[in-house]
Amino acid sequence: MGVSEVARLVQIDKGTTSRLLRQLADAGLLEAGDDGYRLGWRIGELGALWQSSVSMDSAIGATVATMAREFSATVQYATYNRMLHKPVITYAVEGPRRLKVASAVGEIVPVHVTAVGYAIASVLDNEELHDCIGSCEWERYIGNDEIDATTFANRLEEVRRKGWAVVEGQFFSEQCSIAAPVVDVGGCVHGALAVLLVPGANSKEKGRIGQAVREIARQLGSKLPPRSQTVAPSSGRYRGI
Secondary structure, X not given: OOHHHHHHHHOOOHHHHHHHHHHHHHOOOEEEEOOEEEEOHHHHHHHHHHHHHOOOOHHHHHHHHHHHHHHOOEEEEEEEEOOOOEEEEEEEEOOOOOOOOOOOOOOEOOOOOOXXXXXXXXXXXXXXXXXXXXXXXXXXXXXXXXXXXXXXXXXXXXXXXXXXXXXXXXXXXXXXEEEEEXXXXXXXXXXXXXXXXXXXXXXXXXXXXXXXXXXXXXXXXXXOOOHHHOOOOOOOOOOOO
């Protein structure tokens, strides 16, 4: 809609309407184009958070809190949002040794540079994996290496073999994340559990933590109802992120 049309509908003068529309656009709630304003990217982000949070189970929160104590590390849970084909951080508990750099609850994180992204993608069926890969922008964050669809698919093979993923210094330079997928009793991926560490752990230590997170994720998944009993996924496609 153009400014004049919005002003007529809300019965506010054009000058005030134009100012309010610009403020909404600055907040991401609207997007300005050559032909007027339309809904912005933050509408989709809020929708993604809602869709993810309504399907939560108390077992997830309890598991995250217990892991934070046992691993003395920050632990997060990311739900896979099937509208955006991306993980959304829905639980986070800081361990005693607080990690300063971590994604906030409600944040939509990229698939190709996060351990939760790799963990979730490793258990998607072919159709969902195609949508997931298709939604990636392949933006380079902190790491030195470029990641494209082929590289990502090749790395997934190792994640599938081990049952857990590790990403160090790709999304945050001060973070090593180890994650495992959580699959509900109906066989659908629900999300991923992640332990966040400071970089520098040796491969043996990472392996020990990865195996432990994999087993905890498996146990958690056995407590989650099938997706059809929680929230039906949206069939819409969202452009914007």
